[in-house]
Amino acid sequence: QVQLVQSGAEVKKPGASVKVSCKASGYSLTRYAMQWVRQAPGQRLEWMGWINAGNGNTKYSQKFQGRVTITRDTSASTAYMELSSLRSEDTAVYYCARDDPTTVTRHFDYWGQGTLVTVSS
Amino acid sequence: SYELTQPPSVSVSPGQTASITCSGDKLGNKYACWYQQKPGQSPLLVIYQDTKRPSGIPERFSGSNSGNTATLTISGTQAMDEADYYCQAWDSSTVVFGGGTKLTVL
Numbered sequence: 029q030v031q032l033v034q035s036g037a038e039v040k041k042p043g044a045s046v047k048v049s050c051k052a053s054g055y056s057l058t059r060y061a062m063q064w065v066r067q068a069p070g071q072r073l074e075w076m077g078w079i080n081a082g083n084g085n086t087k088y089s090q091k092f093q094g095r096v097t098i099t100r101d102t103s104a105s106t107a108y109m110e111l112s113s114l115r116s117e118d119t120a121v122y123y124c125a126r127d128d129p130t131t132v133t134r135h136f137d138y139w140g141q142g143t144l145v146t147v148s149s
Numbered sequence: 150s151y152e153l154t155q156p157p158s159v160s161v162s163p164g165q166t167a168s169i170t171c172s173g174d175k176l177g178n179k180y181a182c183w184y185q186q187k188p189g190q191s192p193l194l195v196i197y198q199d200t201k202r203p204s205g206i207p208e209r210f211s212g213s214n215s216g217n218t219a220t221l222t223i224s225g226t227q228a229m230d231e232a233d234y235y236c237q238a239w240d241s242s243t244v245v246f247g248g249g250t251k252l253t254v255l
Contacts, residue, residue, distance in 0.1 A: 063244065065192075073184075073192065073235050075244035087242055090150070123191060133198035134239055135182040139191040 030054040032124055032140035039146045045112040048143045050124030052105045058082040061129040062107040063136055064098060066120040074120075079107060080129050114147045121145075151240035153247035160253045161226045169250045171219040171236030179238045181219035183212060186249075187232045195234075196221060228254050 035049040050062060064076040077088035079098040086098050092111070100107045107124060122143045125136035153173045161167035171181060181199050184192035194203050196212035199219065209224045219238075223230055231254045236247040 065244075065246075072249045073186075073237075073246045075246060078244070089243065125192075133180045133182075133201075135180075135194055135197040135237070136184070136192070137194050137197075137203065139193075142191055 030126065030138045032126060032138055034122075034124060034140040034143045037144040037146070039148065040114050042115055042147060042149055044114050044147075045110060046114060046145050047108055047110040048122050048124075048145070050107045050109075050140050052107070052126070055126075057100065057105045057107070058102055059128075061127040061134075062098070062100065063125045063127050064096075064109045065123045065125060065136075067123070067142075068117070068120040071120075076109065076111075076122075078127065081107060082129075111145075114145075116147050119145065119147045151238075151243075151245050153236055153238060153245050155234075155236060155247040155250045157248070158251045158253065160255055161223075163228060163254055164225055167223040167226045167230070167252055167254075169221045169223075169234050169236075169252065171221070171247045172217055173219075173238065173245075174217060176217050176219055176238060177215045179214075179240065181212070181214045181236055181238050183219075183221045184235045184237065185230075185232045186235065192235065223252075226252075226254055230254060 031053045033051045063078040079086045081100045097110045124140040126138040183196040186192045199214040211222045
């Protein structure tokens with residue numbers, strides 16, 4: 029069965045970077061895209077960007093452009109999201125989610141369990 | 150940038166029909182999907198391609214999309230349906246989420 033298992037919670041200081049991993053199982057990573065979405069406490073879902081795990085192409089939200097980097101390691105069936113220059117407003121649960129880039133109806137059919145990133149001095 | 154607007158909250162009595170709207174410019178020309186999120190859980194896809202239900206989603210969940218509005222309808226609402234619901238669409242290769250609607254079953 030399809031599973032996305034994310035890395036554990038992180039506590040970071042302002043100005044630092046965080047790298048969250050998302051290990052895929054039950055399907056071929058390279059046949060799909062991986063999306064990254066975050067949710068601050070009590071707030072809405074916020075899209076960050078995605079990677080076509082087949083060819084490595086990425087697209088980022090303008091809000092995070094320059095601060096976020098999404099990569100993948102096909103040999104490890106794992107996608108990564110790195111966010112730099114962290115500030116307190118980046119405290120949130122970060123989710124990865126699978127998406128089929130070959131369809132016109134793109135939607136996120138499987139989600140990771142979420143990774144809480146806390147930014148605090 | 151493209152925006153999707155949802156009502157912050159909707160209330161419904163058990164067994165009744167709940168309708169949650171999602172508005173965006175010419176949204177009917179795009180595909181809309183819906184996610185359910187319960188406290189402390191990851192979002193769950195309940196409707197995709199405007200009207201389709203993933204395997205395992207009860208038939209009481211349905212969707213429509215026309216003009217500027219997509220609608221999620223829950224018929225015979227149950228207490229277990231109490232959750233936040235988010236619409237989502239694509240615009241120019243970017244993902245857009247609505248602000249979310251808290252569905253209360255009382």
